Amino acid sequence: MAGIHTVPAILFPILAIMYEVLLDNINRKVTLSAEEQEVIKTCFVPKKIRKKQYVLQAGEACKHILFVEKGLLRTYYTDDNGGEHTVQFAPENWWISDMYSFLTNEPSLYNITALEDTEALMLSNGTFEEMVTKVPKMERYLRILMQNNLVALQRRITGALSDSTEEKYTRFTKTYPDIVNRVPQHIIATYIGLTPETLSRIRKQLLHKK
């Protein structure tokens, strides 16, 4: 891999930290060489997203997978009556996308928006293929990521079908321990599938149990 141009992160220390967070996340699953790490740095689009800004809107094809370094993103869809249903939150160190739309180029059902000012690294579908060709270890990393995602998805479906409302809220707090106080209650309610009033009641009940 001779002749790789490196991204001069020294010019921009914040970005160096951002890549560190991403590479640390990847290196937990696969071990990348210094050269492979440099290749990966050249594949991601550094992007600052303001609170309430959209990175995907329903009806358009999802062109990116995003890694959140700082901030908080949310995937949701809107039903025919205008009700919002949250599918996923992505705080620091999480990945977020609409994988079906990303892989097929079909219009997405989902919106992805920032709940806080966010710093992300985005991988486009064109660069995705280029990256796994240059760094085949990334295929293994992404497979592990997909496996974990599938397991989480199955658990979420099972929970949605059979858990009590209390169990649903408890599962949410275990999945996202760091964001309970960062996300407005009415949005948490749309993740669990409850009304804000019911969620408030459950939170009070759980507080009394403690």
Place this chain on the structure above:
Amino acid sequence: MTTTTTIAIIGKTPLAQTLSGGRYRILLFGWECKEGELMDCPIEASWEADIIILAAQAEEMAQKIRAVAVQKIVLSNSAAEELQTLLPHSKVVEFSNLSPEQRVINISGDDGEALFATAELFRSVGFFPDIQLKRNKL
């Protein structure tokens, strides 16, 4: 509904007014106009942007924004080859000066997807892009 494309314009150019006719969010560095939001740092503006337009001091600014311009389209009317050397991981597209009468704009570069996206950008505000792919990367 489509996601709004953010365009950072570094330096003064009439393109800001032209592009404000489209559905774009425009961030400005180095000058003010009512069509865009003034930013106090070219790096911050470019970090938020999907597309960057280097309209002044292109080489000096390219050095500054290099780290946040990775994989982004960078438009300039300076020589694209030199800018591409300074921005090796960006998709540099050169454009000719605007001709409001003819509404034809020449765009050239070596990244087919970036040229296509740039052509769409200019078409969306009423221009007729004349595209030249310098080196076929597709």
